[in-house]
Amino acid sequence: xxxxxxxxxLPFTIKKKANVYVSSxxxxxxxxxxxxxxxxxxxxxxxxxxxxxxxxxxxxLDAALKECGFKAMKHPVKFPKDHRFIKIPxxxxxxxxxxxxxxx
Numbered sequence: 001x002x003x004x005x006x007x008x009x010l011p012f013t014i015k016k017k018a019n020v021y022v023s024s025x026x027x028x029x030x031x032x033x034x035x036x037x038x039x040x041x042x043x044x045x046x047x048x049x050x051x052x053x054x055x056x057x058x059x060x061l062d063a064a065l066k067e068c069g070f071k072a073m074k075h076p077v078k079f080p081k082d083h084r085f086i087k088i089p090x091x092x093x094x095x096x097x098x099x100x101x102x103x104x
Contacts, residue, residue: 001096003094007089008088011083012044013026021033021035023041027068048088
């Protein structure tokens with residue numbers, strides 16, 4: 001088995017509301033909360049990871065991203081410096097004996 005990982009960098013916000021911190025990834029409409037800022041960010045990271053893994057397992061990632069307005073681009077994007085970003089690693093394992101079977 002060969003292990004690889006993709007990393008997705010997404011903008012997010014954290015706001016204090018009453019006695020909790022609410023963390024949000026607005027572009028995917030995913031929101032969580034926590035008692036501290038760190039807990040709210042960790043919960044958002046977990047929710048985003050589960051979102052991506054579930055979409056990949058179901059084969060619906062392309063449709064979900066299109067529904068949220070995502071479009072593929074040919075050139076890398078420069079991220080604004082005034083935004084906060086969260087990095088979500090998406091782990092994969094590849095059976096090295098099946099390389100010849102991949103038709104991509």
